[in-house]
Amino acid sequence: MKYLIAGLGNIGNEYAHTRHNIGFDVVAAFVQKHGGTFRSDRLAYVADVKYRGRLFVCICPTTYMNLSGKAVKYWLEKEKIALEKSMVVLDEISLPLSKLRINPGGSDGGHNGLRSIQELLQTTNHPRLRFGVGNVFPKGMQSEYVLGKWNKEEEALVKLKIEKAVEGIEIFAFQGINAAMNEINSKEYSL
16 A cells, blocks of 8 residues: 655745645655655655555655646656545645645646646546645735745644644545545634
8 A cells, every 4th residue: 555645835945834835844744753754856855654554655846836746747657656545735725724625636726736736647636635824915915925934823723733634644544535534624723
């Protein structure tokens, strides 16, 4: 049983721990929890994690967000992982900060990383975990907002939601996507 877990984000210190890089942070937390380490490899930082009889190939693409599909497609094919055994983790402005959402597929919702993946895989049917980052920004300031760092008062909730997202990935791998959706999608996260 092999899974691909892909966190979306941008490489470079200026993007570290921004709202747009929450996919990187969730995957890094998953890898750290299960004792893995990242290496620099083709199109991504990659960590192989063995957990309860399953192998998780965890990637943070180094292609920048808009070309995420190149890394996801390459690692799915290289590792011979079925699409339904993959999970893409990304930021979502249409969800409030209090929400996480796991889906088996759907549109890209205007997310460039997801659009790249769907163009290269030629399908919208692949599991994803959307991490609500909210949309509290003035008109025309979306880019600054998603590329901005978390506010001090958001940090504790973000940390909690990262832990819950990691649990969601584990439920997805061991109990299936329906169980993960039932566990994660109805919850409202707060401190």
